[in-house]
Amino acid sequence: xxxxxxxxxxxxxxxxxxxxxxxxxxxxxxxxxxxxxxxxxxxxxxxxxxxxxxxxxxxxxxxxxxxxxxxxxxxxxxxxxxxxxxxxxxxxxxxxxxxxxxxxxxxxxxxxxxxxxxxxxxxxxxxxxxxxxxxxxxxxxxxxxxxxxxxxxxxxxxxxxxxxxxxxxxxxxxxxxxxxxxxxxxxxxxxxxxxxxxxxxxxxxxxxxxxxxxxxxxxxxxxxxxxxxxxxxxxxxxxxxxxxxxxxxxxxxxxxxxxxxxxxxxxxxxxxxxxxxxxxxxxxxxxxxxxxxxxxxxxxxxxxxxxxxxxxxxxxxxxxxxxxxxxxxxxxxxxxxxxxxxxxxxxxxxxxxxxxxxxxxxxx
Numbered sequence: 001x002x003x004x005x006x007x008x009x010x011x012x013x014x015x016x017x018x019x020x021x022x023x024x025x026x027x028x029x030x031x032x033x034x035x036x037x038x039x040x041x042x043x044x045x046x047x048x049x050x051x052x053x054x055x056x057x058x059x060x061x062x063x064x065x066x067x068x069x070x071x072x073x074x075x076x077x078x079x080x081x082x083x084x085x086x087x088x089x090x091x092x093x094x095x096x097x098x099x100x101x102x103x104x105x106x107x108x109x110x111x112x113x114x115x116x117x118x119x120x121x122x123x124x125x126x127x128x129x130x131x132x133x134x135x136x137x138x139x140x141x142x143x144x145x146x147x148x149x150x151x152x153x154x155x156x157x158x159x160x161x162x163x164x165x166x167x168x169x170x171x172x173x174x175x176x177x178x179x180x181x182x183x184x185x186x187x188x189x190x191x192x193x194x195x196x197x198x199x200x201x202x203x204x205x206x207x208x209x210x211x212x213x214x215x216x217x218x219x220x221x222x223x224x225x226x227x228x229x230x231x232x233x234x235x236x237x238x239x240x241x242x243x244x245x246x247x248x249x250x251x252x253x254x255x256x257x258x259x260x261x262x263x264x265x266x267x268x269x270x271x272x273x274x275x276x277x278x279x280x281x282x283x284x285x286x287x288x289x290x291x292x293x294x295x296x297x298x299x300x301x302x303x304x305x306x307x308x309x310x311x312x313x314x315x316x317x318x319x320x321x322x323x324x325x326x327x328x329x330x331x332x333x334x335x336x337x338x339x340x341x342x343x344x345x346x347x348x349x350x351x352x353x354x355x356x357x358x359x360x361x362x363x364x
Contacts, residue, residue, distance in 0.1 A: 010034055011170035012049040016041040024059065027163035034170050043080045044087075048169045055169055056084035059162060062093030062106035066132040069142060075196065081151055088152045090162050096129075097136035102246075104139055105129040133255075135246070141199045145206060149192060194219050202250060203243035211236055226251060227266040260341055268346045271338050275331065275352055282325045286313045328359045 012035045015025050020038055028036045041047065044056040058077055060068065068074035081087035093108040107129050146153060156162045197219050198209035212222045215236050229235065231244040252266065260267065277284075286294065287309075294312040295305040303315050317325060335356045338348065 012037065013166055013170055014039050014041065014047040016045050019045050019059070023159035024163045024166075027160050028166065031163070031167050034167055043083060046166055048166055050169060050172075053085060055086045055088060056081055057088050057090055057166065059090045059092060061108045062091065062095045063108050063130050063132075065091055066095065066104055066106055066134050066139075069134050069139070069200075070132065074142075075200075078146060078149075078151060079193075082149065087150070088154055089146070090165065091153055091155050092159065092162050093157070094155075095139070097139060099136050102133075102135050104132045104134045104136060106132065135202045135250075137203045138200055141201075141205055145196050145199050148206065149196070198222060202246045203239070204247075208236070208238055211238065223251060224266070263338075263342050263346065265346070268338075268342055271334070271342075272349065272352070275334055275338070278331045278334065279326055279352075279355060281327070282320070283313065283317060286316060322359075322362060326359075328363060332356065332359055332363060 010033060013028060014037055015028070017038055017040055019025055025036070028034065045059045046057040048055040048057060058081055065074070068077070081089075093106060095104055095106050097104050143153065154165060156165055191213075194213060195206055195209045198204055198212055199206045201209075204212070212225075213219070216222045216225050225234075226244060226247045229244070231241040231248065234241070234244045263271065286297075289297075291309050291312065294309065294316070297316060298305045298312060301316065301319055303319055305312070307315075322328065335348075335352070342348070
């Protein structure tokens, strides 16, 4: 789609219909040296006509930029932007990081001056920041990768500044070219997409992402490696214990408390371990006690108090009823939940199956 009908003495800025009610468009329409028109755009928020060609612009307020990292929209939008030779992101507002808390904060606009009557040249302003659970290391990696693949990030302070930048790009030289709504370029390679995906992980640069792929082959195997290897024994040089632990926590934490319909292998193993823990909880608690403490419990139960620690524990377990040794209702509940959401390829160990059947008979 070309906009030859609008080409005249003024350069053209096209905005997507979703931007129609923004202050950016309102300010653009006040400028007399550009033609501003609305069109449905499949890619980008703004297209700017210049003598060199079309600039595709995705406008992101600071808060929206961080939100789109969390929900994954940013990566899809970046991939689409690469269809233009000249793709840019306008980052409106400010983002700052806190490494100690592992979070990022955004300020979309500056507030009013605290005391407008003061004549001082420097005036404090009120500012409200919003907190996002995006790790500073991940943000740094994402910024670097965006620029590595050829997309420029332009910071602005407000909607007016954004409009002024768009106008500047359009009017900095005489425009004689047409405005192309879609301009194809060579697509990003599949390897670059995989590197981009992995470099969004905490503490993983593009160099480390490349090392991970060389070691494990595919992004899925990389994710599984962070779940399967101990943080102390991760087999890729340059990725330390703390980084592995943080990535593992990010991959397995269910922040939305969503109940899974099917278990991945890592979750299945964790559920099996939880059943084993319920089954042996009393035995493990006894192992954590001293011999004098075990002897005192044995006296209370009127059983022999001599022998080694293991002998004392065995005697105590032998005289305890099943209901005292194991929380049977909890075991049954966890086991039945596991059966509902495990896949057909995940097999529960036979001793846990027999334990469940025995508990079901004993249950009131």
